[in-house]
Amino acid sequence: MNDKNSERSIILIVDDNQTNLDVLFELLRNYGFKVLVALDGESAIEQIEYIHPDLILLDIMMPGIDGFETCRRLKADQPTRDIPIIFMSALSDTLDKVKGFQTGAVDYITKPFQHEEVLSRIETHLTIRSLQKKLEEKNAELAHLNQNLEKLVEQKTKQLIDQEKTAIIGRLTQGMVHNLKSPLQVIQTSVDLIETKATKIQEESFSNYTKYILQAVTKINQIMDTLMMKSRKEQKQDLQLVNINDLVQREIQLLEGNLYFKNKIRKKYLFDEEIASLPLNYSYISQVFYNLINNAMDSMWEKKSRELTIVTRQDESKIYMDIADTGCGIAPEDLSKLFDPFYTSKPTKGEEKKEGEPTGTGLGLYTCIELLKPFNGEIAITSNLTKGSVFTVVLPKQQKT
Ligand SMILES: Nc1ncnc2c1ncn2[C@@H]1O[C@H](COP(=O)(O)OP(=O)(O)OP(=O)(O)O)[C@@H](O)[C@H]1O
Ligand SMILES: [Mg+2]
Incomplete structure (x- = not known):
């Protein structure tokens, strides 16, 4: 007992x-x-x-x-x-x-x-x-522990979500800042030209340069607006009917301020004149266009024959914009990595590189995908290591307004 x-x-x-x-x-x-x-x-x-x-x-x-x-x-x-x-x-x-x-x-x-x-x-x-x-x-202790554990999991989950949000904002910001490079380059070139040729400059080309500068400044303002992380509602207000042919033509005009684009590349444009206009955010699509053109130009930097073809076309449900280059092409095993943030095959700024070799941060295509998301847009790629690549922006005609 x-x-x-x-x-x-x-x-x-x-x-x-x-x-x-x-x-x-x-x-x-x-x-x-x-x-x-x-x-x-x-x-x-x-x-x-x-x-x-x-x-x-x-x-x-x-x-x-x-x-x-x-x-x-x-x-x-x-x-x-x-x-x-x-x-x-x-x-x-x-x-x-x-x-x-x-x-x-x-x-x-x-x-x-x-x-x-x-x-x-x-x-x-x-x-x-x-x-x-x-x-x-013991049961009470267990229930208490369980409760603590639930709280801990909740806290950790929130922490992770917050971290992820901050990371996304960080990446987006980097992407947007990255997109400021092109218009700033246009301003830089135009100002350089005005400065070095100031005396010889014709009145007509002078006004051309100032036009480039003004357009570039507008673009910078638009990018800054996106950077300010406008609310969805405000972004909706920025929607306008965009005709992709007009957009491409206006952007090409601006690109003429880039001498490499203007003088070193043959261009071919094939526009479907009947193409449907879609409610889009003009600034977003023009940033996508810019990134793809820049990539195409970069891919051809070592090539003797450089040709850029821009095609707009449509079918019943979608419109398409092809940007084709005769550049270095992409190896099949690299295709899946292209949209990863920070994936680049180019040297990064400050790294050792050949003369004239373009540098990269690896945020261009990632940003394009983010900018196309609100419109359910996608990018399709076909590429060939000898012939070059075609990047196609696909936008559904049925846009939610
Ligand atoms: N038209 C193209 N031809 C060949 N390779 C391409 C082309 N477009 C993209 N790529 C490949 O995809 C990679 C990622 O492109 P992305 O635009 O995201 O970054 P990046 O051009 O390297 O740098 P940046 O941030 O300056 O744009 C490039 O480094 C390149 O290897
Ligand atoms: Mg790029």
């Missing part, structure tokens, strides 16, 4: 029979329990309000409320419902036992008592109760 239970446990005996009380009191106290007594159900309930026993030995037949009712009341009350109750009765009637278990008792002992049996049953139920308590504590 486990005497650890007896060292600290309080047992309440409820019995109207003084002799019984005395016998049990002696037995339990000698065994080491702290023993409380009550002569009827009501005074037992009253007493329990002050001191919670660890176990109750409850007589069934008593004056006033009987043992069953006492048990029912104790089981109905939250603070006392878990105290194990063992019924004591002279009756060994089966029906009574069933009723006892139904009211919530854990066990039954019959009078006259066998001391060893009484002690053994008390010990057993105290042990069960103490194990139950430990289990409840």
Whole structure:
């Protein structure tokens, strides 16, 4: 028998029979329990309000409320419902036992008592109760840990989302800043030309250069607007019916400010004059166009014969803009990497490079995809290492407005 239970446990005996009380009191106290007594159900309930026993030995037949009712009341009350109750009765009637278990008792002992049996049953139920308590504590601990874990997961998820958002904004910003390079280059070239040829310059070409500069400044402003991360609503307000032929023609005019484009490349334009206009953000599409033209020009820098072909075409559901070059082409194994941010086959600025070799940051195509997303646009590529590449911008005609 486990005497650890007896060292600290309080047992309440409820019995109207003084002799019984005395016998049990002696037995339990000698065994080491702290023993409380009550002569009827009501005074037992009253007493329990002050001191919670660890176990109750409850007589069934008593004056006033009987043992069953006492048990029912104790089981109905939250603070006392878990105290194990063992019924004591002279009756060994089966029906009574069933009723006892139904009211919530854990066990039954019959009078006259066998001391060893009484002690053994008390010990057993105290042990069960103490194990139950430990289990409840562990469960509570587990629930607490679980809650903490959920909170932690929630926090971590939020942190990750925030980080990802910041990273996207960072990448987009870099992409947009990257797009400022072209118009700034136009301004630089035009200003250089004005400066070096200031005296010889014809009035007509002078006004051409200033036109380039003004157009480039407009472009920079548009890019800066995108950079300011306008809200979706504001972006919607920027939608306008864009005719892709007009866009290409205007942008080519601006590109004439780039001497490499103007003098070193043969150009072929094939426009579908019937092409549908779409509600688009002009600045976004022109930035896409610029990136693709720049890539095409870069790809041909070492070639003797440089030809750029721009085609606009359409079918029932989409419009297409092909930008074809006779450049270095793309190896099939590299095709899947092109749209990854920072993927570039070019030396980065400051890195060692051949004279005239273009540099790259690897953000051009990534930015194009981001800029086409609001319009469900895509870029398709066909490329050949000897003939060059065709980059096709595909835009669905059905645009959500
Ligand atoms: N027309 C093309 N012909 C051959 N390779 C191309 C062409 N367009 C893109 N590429 C390949 O795809 C890579 C990624 O292009 P992307 O425009 O994203 O970056 P980049 O041109 O290298 O640098 P930048 O950020 O200055 O545009 C290029 O480095 C190049 O290897
Ligand atoms: Mg590029």
